[in-house]
Amino acid sequence: MRCMGLDIGDKTIGIALSDPLFISAQGIGTIERIGIRKDADKVLKIAEEHEVVTIVSGLPLMLSGDDSPQTAKVREFVNMMENKARSTGLKLKFEFQDERFTTKIAESVLIEGDLSRKKRRKIIDRQAAVVILQSYLERRRNEEARNAFADKSESSE
Numbered sequence: 001m002r003c004m005g006l007d008i009g010d011k012t013i014g015i016a017l018s019d020p021l022f023i024s025a026q027g028i029g030t031i032e033r034i035g036i037r038k039d040a041d042k043v044l045k046i047a048e049e050h051e052v053v054t055i056v057s058g059l060p061l062m063l064s065g066d067d068s069p070q071t072a073k074v075r076e077f078v079n080m081m082e083n084k085a086r087s088t089g090l091k092l093k094f095e096f097q098d099e100r101f102t103t104k105i106a107e108s109v110l111i112e113g114d115l116s117r118k119k120r121r122k123i124i125d126r127q128a129a130v131v132i133l134q135s136y137l138e139r140r141r142n143e144e145a146r147n148a149f150a151d152k153s154e155s156s157e
Contacts, residue, residue: 005133006043007099007125008074013039014125016133017050018106022140025133027126044090047048055081055092058099058132097136099128 005025007014013031018024031042047055057078060070078094085092 001053003052003054003056003133003137004047004050004057005097005129005136006057007128007132008057008077009033009125010070010073012125013043014127014129015043015046016126016129017052018133018137022137023156025064025130025137030125035124036077036080036086040077040084043139044081044084044088044092047092053093054090054095056095056097056133058128060099063100095136097132097139099132107143 002020002024003018003025005016005018011033013033014027015029015031016025016027019026028046031039033039043055044054055078057074059074060068062068072094078096082092082094084090
């Protein structure tokens with residue numbers, strides 16, 4: 001079982017997968033966009049092949065936290081995946097992760113790795129998906145730790 005992270009753009013979708021223990025994220029590729037239905041099918045096929053239980057999509061919010069024009073497109077794509085998954089019997093959970101600054105963070109990582117601008121352009125979406133998924137995994141771990149602490153505090157009273 002794994003989580004999948006998506007950086008959904010107009011031209012490409014970057015894809016990352018977690019390890020089976022949900023600790024780290026690794027980029028696995030980029031899909032060139034051809035149409036919402038076919039793109040959703042491709043993502044769901046990859047999810048099924050890798051035994052994904054949760055798909056985490058980056059949500060492109062504005063700095064203020066409000067929806068951006070791209071936010072509606074991402075929500076529409078995720079809705080399409082949810083409907084397709086449900087109709088085919090795939091049991092998947094769909095989540096969103098705030099993706100503000102992920103492209104900048106991804107680019108910084110690639111620059112530190114001394115990749116040329118040309119190479120960075122080819123893999124930036126995949127690296128952004130890694131950042132989105134890693135942020136989600138860390139948020140999930142922090143929430144689980146807080147809940148465990150709260151449960152322990154309540155039971156000791």
